[in-house]
Amino acid sequence: MGKILFTCDVECHDPARPENWLLGKAGKELWLDIVCGELSKRNIEGIFFVDFVGCEKWANTIAQVIQILKSYGQRIELHVHPSNFSAGYPRYLTELKYDQQEQIIASAIESYMRFTGVSPQIFRAGAYGLDNNTYNY
Ligand SMILES: [Zn+2]
Numbered sequence: 001m002g003k004i005l006f007t008c009d010v011e012c013h014d015p016a017r018p019e020n021w022l023l024g025k026a027g028k029e030l031w032l033d034i035v036c037g038e039l040s041k042r043n044i045e046g047i048f049f050v051d052f053v054g055c056e057k058w059a060n061t062i063a064q065v066i067q068i069l070k071s072y073g074q075r076i077e078l079h080v081h082p083s084n085f086s087a088g089y090p091r092y093l094t095e096l097k098y099d100q101q102e103q104i105i106a107s108a109i110e111s112y113m114r115f116t117g118v119s120p121q122i123f124r125a126g127a128y129g130l131d132n133n134t135y136n137y
Contacts, residue, residue, distance in 0.1 A: 006044055008035070009079050010065055011051035011126070018058035022065050032065060036072035047075045049124045052111035053104060054084030066115050076116055080108050081126035092129030101133050 010032070012021035024031025039046050048069050055062045069076050082104045083091045093101050105123075112120050125134055 004042075004044055006039060006046035007049065007124075008046060009049045009051070009124070009126075011079060011081055012058060012061075012084065013081070015057060015084075018061045022058065022061045023068075030068070032068050036068060036074055039074065040072050045073065045075055047077055047122065049077050049079035049122075050112075051079040051081050051084065051126065052108040052115070053080055053082060054086070055111050055115070057084070062111075062115055076112075076120075077122040077124065078108060078112050078120035079124050079126060080105055081129075092127055093125050093134050094129045094131045096133070098133040098136065102137055105134075105137055 010022055012018045014021060019025040022032075024035070036046075050062070050065060050069075052062070066076065080093065081091055082089045082093055082096060082101075085104045085107065089104075090096065093104070096104070109120060
């Protein structure tokens with residue numbers, strides 16, 4: 001069997017249900033834990049792109065996500081959807097000017113570092129939403 005590169009986005013698009021979105025909570029089950037367990041059984045290191053934008057709103061859930069991923073030795077990288085930054089912000093970085101993108105990405109990096117203790121090495125824009133402004137950051 002060939003090698004597998006597993007990646008997954010971890011993000012919340014419903015502030016009323018961060019555990020469902022971020023942990024994959026369904027009843028008593030946490031799909032994040034189940035997926036990590038399956039990867040671990042197969043000795044696969046995944047890359048989980050976690051959206052840290054506005055994550056203070058669900059800090060306890062993000063902390064749980066990071067704890068689970070670290071406990072399985074999974075890689076945590078940076079994902080950004082600007083819609084969680086503040087009310088009225090769009091879903092895609094491409095809908096923002098350079099200085100707005102810079103503010104959001106810098107904020108997300110700061111949160112990433114606070115929760116993980118290290119700097120992100122890889123960035124994935126949400127929903128292919130990147131443009132020249134994003135590349136120039
Ligand atoms: Zn996404």
